Amino acid sequence: MFFGEYNHNVDEKGRMSIPSKFREGLGETFYVTKGLDSCLFVFPQDEWKKFEEKLNAIPITNTVGRKFVRFFYAGAIDCSLDKQGRINITQVLRSHANIEKEVSVIGVGNRLEIWDKQAWSEFNDPEHLSYDDIAEQMAELGI
Numbered sequence: 001m002f003f004g005e006y007n008h009n010v011d012e013k014g015r016m017s018i019p020s021k022f023r024e025g026l027g028e029t030f031y032v033t034k035g036l037d038s039c040l041f042v043f044p045q046d047e048w049k050k051f052e053e054k055l056n057a058i059p060i061t062n063t064v065g066r067k068f069v070r071f072f073y074a075g076a077i078d079c080s081l082d083k084q085g086r087i088n089i090t091q092v093l094r095s096h097a098n099i100e101k102e103v104s105v106i107g108v109g110n111r112l113e114i115w116d117k118q119a120w121s122e123f124n125d126p127e128h129l130s131y132d133d134i135a136e137q138m139a140e141l142g143i
Contacts, residue, residue, distance in 0.1 A: 001025075002107030007117060009101055014094060015086045019105055022112055023085055032089065033076035034096045035113055037123065040089070041072075042079075042112035089114070 006019040018026065031048040035041035043051060055072060058065035075096060079087045089099065102117035115123070 001109055002112055003109070005104055005106045008103050008105060010089065010094070010099055010103055014089045014091065015082075016089060016103060016114075017084065017086050018081060018112075020085065022105070022107065023081060026081075026112075029078055029080055031076055032079055032087065032093060032114075033072050034074075034093065038097055038116075038119060040093055040097050040099075040114040042114060043110070047110045 002022055002025060004019075004021060006021070008017050008019070010016045026042070026044050027046075029045050031043045031045070033041050033043075051072075055069050058069055060066060075090070075092050077090055077093070081087060094100075097114065098116045098119060099114070100116070104115045104117045104120040106113050106115065106120070
């Protein structure tokens with residue numbers, strides 16, 4: 001299970017360090033893809049396989065489903081850490097998440113998310129994020 005928030009930098013070649021706390025949980029091979037909310041999703045191999053099964057179960061005849069599947073598969077890359085604990089994020093993925101230099105890496109249960117640091121800060125701005133509204137909606141889901 002992944003949790004916590006860490007800040008890192010992306011170098012001029014698109015490389016960034018994965019927080020050491022998350023490295024073991026990711027395993028030798030893991031997957032990075034476009035995420036929702038203009039971030040990147042990072043899945044360990046076992047979670048990626050579960051996600052793939054769900055994507056592959058979407059009927060090809062479903063227009064919205066095809067778009068959803070394309071969104072996640074088109075930018076997906078398989079990754080492994082280099083000797084310094086870094087990964088190389090492709091330009092396509094960096095562009096999707098508006099990542100230039102500073103990033104926030106957050107644990108979200110079964111996956112990590114990589115955010116542009118400023119975008120993550122804005123996403124969490126109390127002016128735009130009502131925790132009371134979120135709590136009410138989660139209560140409707142039984143949480």
